[in-house]
Amino acid sequence: AQAGGPIPFQTSGTGNLPSKDVCSSSVFQAEFLRLSLGFKCDLFTLEKRVRLEERSRDLAEGSLRKEITGALKLLDSLASLSEDNQVQEIVKKLQKSLDLLNQHATRIASKAEMLGAVHQESRVSKAVEVMIQHVENLKRTYAREHAELEELKELLLQNEKSFSSLGDRGNSQGNSNSASQPSLKWFTESASCPQQSGSSFDPPRKDGKLSPP
Numbered sequence: 001a002q003a004g005g006p007i008p009f010q011t012s013g014t015g016n017l018p019s020k021d022v023c024s025s026s027v028f029q030a031e032f033l034r035l036s037l038g039f040k041c042d043l044f045t046l047e048k049r050v051r052l053e054e055r056s057r058d059l060a061e062g063s064l065r066k067e068i069t070g071a072l073k074l075l076d077s078l079a080s081l082s083e084d085n086q087v088q089e090i091v092k093k094l095q096k097s098l099d100l101l102n103q104h105a106t107r108i109a110s111k112a113e114m115l116g117a118v119h120q121e122s123r124v125s126k127a128v129e130v131m132i133q134h135v136e137n138l139k140r141t142y143a144r145e146h147a148e149l150e151e152l153k154e155l156l157l158q159n160e161k162s163f164s165s166l167g168d169r170g171n172s173q174g175n176s177n178s179a180s181q182p183s184l185k186w187f188t189e190s191a192s193c194p195q196q197s198g199s200s201f202d203p204p205r206k207d208g209k210l211s212p213p
Contacts, residue, residue: 025137032134035127061109068102 072095079091 025134025141028130028134028137031130035130057109061105064105065102068098068105072098
């Protein structure tokens with residue numbers, strides 16, 4: 001049992017997640033947020049849990065060695081109390097087995113640590129797979145939104161060009177109207193002034209003034 005509490009992603013059920021084709025991006029996002037919070041909590045208590053686990057391992061190994069040493073002493077006492085050859089042979093075999101067990105106790109502990117590391121790696125790989133899938137979903141979302149943004153920019157540029165062309169047309173029409181104003185002014189003034197008898201109709205000159213009589 002872990003003294004510092006179970007690591008969050010060990011019991012998070014990431015192995016029960018649906019496949020990538022079934023899982024939606026929102027599910028991966030929620031799982032990613034939960035796993036990232038679990039990793040942060042693990043990092044906060046990591047050193048303390050490592051010390052506790054090492055202490056628990058050392059105590060277990062010490063207890064095993066004490067039990068082996070006590071068993072060897074009992075065998076020595078039994079061998080000294082009996083002179084039967086068969087009993088002596090059995091005692092020697094038991095002593096040899098206990099000596100081998102004492103020698104392999106450290107190896108057993110090392111192998112157990114390696115096995116625990118492999119199990120831990122398997123659990124972490126599932127969590128990392130969820131995170132990788134979440135990152136891939138973010139990349140696809142970014143690519144889609146970037147493409148939409150580029151299309152919007154292109155549309156805005158086209159609209160800006162259309163408004164510019166309309167403005168140029170309005171300016172050209174305004175210039176043509178101002179060019180025709182002198183002729184209109186001349187017709188207005190000629191209509192308001194009384195005409196003398198025998199005067200001829202003189203059209204305006206190009207500069208907009210009346211021709212002299």
